Amino acid sequence: MIDGEAEAIANAKQAAQASNGFINLVRRAIEQAWILPASATNQLRAVVRIQLLPTGELVSARIIESSGDGVFDRSVLQAVERAAPFRELRELPLAAQSQFREFNLDFNPKDVRR
Amino acid sequence: MKRVVSVMVGLWFALYISLASADLTIEITKGSDQAIPIAIVPFATPEQGTLSEDIAQIVSDDLARSGQFSPLSRSSLIAQPNRSEDVHYRDWRAVDSNYLVVGQVTPEGDGYRVQFELMDIYGERRMLGEVVNVGRGQLRSAAHYVSDKVFEAVTGTRGAFSTRIAYVTAQGAADNRRYALHVADADGHNSQQILSSQQPILSPAWAPDGNKLAYVSFESGRSAIYIQDLASSQRIQATSFEGINGAPAWSPDGRKLAMSLSKDGQPEIYVMDIASRSFRRLTDNSAIDTEPDWAPDGQSLVYTSDRSGGPQLYRYNLANGQAERITFTGSYNSRGRFSPDGKTLFLVHRDDQGFHVAKKDLGTDRLTILTDSQWDESPSVAPNGSMVIFATQQGNRGVLGVVSADGNASYRLPSAQGDVREPAWSPFMN
Structure with missing residues (x-):
């Protein structure tokens, strides 16, 4: 029983760590690709839903919560497109891959001066 | 010891479940303040003779001076389309350009007809398409007009290049x-x-x-x-x-x-x-x-x-x-x-x-x-x-x-x- 639990822990932990690694990778790639509009303020926020193929290629990216600012919304979609594909998805344990076939990106700038 | 292990399994499992649910959200709180890459293709010109002004160069200079744009150098333009119909978006993604400007100048009456289009490369969408008619000596004004329109369409702020x-x-x-x-x-x-x-x-x-x-x-x-x-x-x-x-x-x-x-x-x-x-x-x-x-x-x-x-x-x-x-x-x-x-x-x-x-x-x-x-x-x-x-x-x-x-x-x-x-x-x- 202890053995079974230890294995379950190891697997779950490995999956969680791999997932966290992938999340950080996506976050960094998108932050690098996101050219903040000069008019952006920290009041603006947009949520994008993205779908990936098992290969990490982008199937779709669409705004599910608009900032109300066309320039800002376009900049976040461009950021996702520029950062894609996310080929590292293939390196995740199978159990962890499925959760990243579809997920949300919450663009919520906190470091703008205005 | 066993209880501790069980609690840990529970924790990891809870985390795993929360990630596996369909609503995983990754928060993006930082962006880069780099200038926006834009490709400006030399405008097609009349067959006979050359124009006194290079419109694409003037637009490129205007946008670069604003500090908000980083126009691609001419040597990195991988194609020279002059109309949106001839644009292959994939080409321009390969050179990491967010936007593309194409256009052509044709003589009309005593002056010129200047046609230009702006494309969002990643959105695969034409954002602007306009024609302006200008007098013979007004090609620079036409170029500044193009800059104003592109600047406004991309940044949301009115351009001031024609001032x-x-x-x-x-x-x-x-x-x-x-x-x-x-x-x-x-x-x-x-x-x-x-x-x-x-x-x-x-x-x-x-x-x-x-x-x-x-x-x-x-x-x-x-x-x-x-x-x-x-x-x-x-x-x-x-x-x-x-x-x-x-x-x-x-x-x-x-x-x-x-x-x-x-x-x-x-x-x-x-x-x-x-x-x-x-x-x-x-x-x-x-x-x-x-x-x-x-x-x-x-x-x-x-x-x-x-x-x-x-x-x-x-x-x-x-x-x-x-x-x-x-x-x-x-x-x-x-x-x-x-x-x-x-x-x-x-x-x-x-x-x-x-x-x-x-x-x-x-x-x-x-x-x-x-x-x-x-x-x-x-x-x-x-x-x-x-x-x-x-x-x-x-x-x-x-x-x-x-x-x-x-x-x-x-x-x-x-x-x-x-x-x-x-x-x-x-x-x-x-």
């Missing part, structure tokens, strides 16, 4: 000095001299309609404020009081001029009604009060006063006649100029490195230095608030510099010989 600047030049040795007032395109091209004198010319100021300039000229042997119509060159003398007649500033409705006059003793701020030539005196003290500028809503003015011992900015409320000091950082702040939205003041600030253009956020009171040269003066703001032109020194010569309102980009305007000073950025012209 103009006024400035004063001084040439020749001290005993044979020649002063001239010029008007040029915002990029420094197409300069025209509109006044020349052996006595100093100072403080040109654009009327809000962009058709007239007020300025100070010493041509009569003492200072006087003139208003000159640019199309007809006709002018009137607005004031010629004994002492100082200085620093004219138009009210937003174009009916009044604020100015500094010393007719009653010390230089004080007055407002002149241009039609009736009546005056209202705003300040009354033993200090120097000068360099007024109107808030965009016309309800208040900012001006420089040394009543505290050194120059500082004060804001005068026209409704209640009260003035309050608004700069407290450092011992020298002068020549305040409002941003078009009235939320920021651009000014000259002195620190231990010299005189710089700075901005003061009127909401947070934060003062930010924008330029790092030593002798920067006379800031004047572009009508879209994105750039500030100022006078500075290069070697021992006066030249004009431009800095973006966030301080991230700056450039010098090319100039002829002599000293260039006293720049004034025009309002929108159309």
Whole structure:
């Protein structure tokens, strides 16, 4: 029983760590690709839903919560497109891959001066 | 031990489940402040002969100078389409360009037909498609028009590339000095001299309609404020009081001029009604009060006063006649100029490195230095608030510099010989 639990822990932990690694990778790639509009303020926020193929290629990216600012919304979609594909998805344990076939990106700038 | 293990399995499992649920959300809180990559393909031109101006190059230069764009070099353009139908978006993704501008110029009548289109590469969408007809000598204007439209479509802020600047030049040795007032395109091209004198010319100021300039000229042997119509060159003398007649500033409705006059003793701020030539005196003290500028809503003015011992900015409320000091950082702040939205003041600030253009956020009171040269003066703001032109020194010569309102980009305007000073950025012209 202890053995079974230890294995379950190891697997779950490995999956969680791999997932966290992938999340950080996506976050960094998108932050690098996101050219903040000069008019952006920290009041603006947009949520994008993205779908990936098992290969990490982008199937779709669409705004599910608009900032109300066309320039800002376009900049976040461009950021996702520029950062894609996310080929590292293939390196995740199978159990962890499925959760990243579809997920949300919450663009919520906190470091703008205005 | 076993209980601890069970709790840990539970924790990892809970985390795993929360990640596995369909609503995984990754928060993006940082972006990069790099310039926007844009490809501008040389415009197709008539088969016979070449055009006097390279429109794509002018657009590219305009956008690059704004600091907000990073146009691709011509050698990295991987295709040369001239119409959106011929654009393969995938090609332009490969060179990491967010936007693409294509176009063509064809002769029409006495001039040209300029057609241009803007594409969002990642959105795979045409954002703009327009045709402009211009006269034979107006290709530069057409190019600035393209820049304005592209800038606005991408950034959401109106472009100011079709605006103009006024400035004063001084040439020749001290005993044979020649002063001239010029008007040029915002990029420094197409300069025209509109006044020349052996006595100093100072403080040109654009009327809000962009058709007239007020300025100070010493041509009569003492200072006087003139208003000159640019199309007809006709002018009137607005004031010629004994002492100082200085620093004219138009009210937003174009009916009044604020100015500094010393007719009653010390230089004080007055407002002149241009039609009736009546005056209202705003300040009354033993200090120097000068360099007024109107808030965009016309309800208040900012001006420089040394009543505290050194120059500082004060804001005068026209409704209640009260003035309050608004700069407290450092011992020298002068020549305040409002941003078009009235939320920021651009000014000259002195620190231990010299005189710089700075901005003061009127909401947070934060003062930010924008330029790092030593002798920067006379800031004047572009009508879209994105750039500030100022006078500075290069070697021992006066030249004009431009800095973006966030301080991230700056450039010098090319100039002829002599000293260039006293720049004034025009309002929108159309």
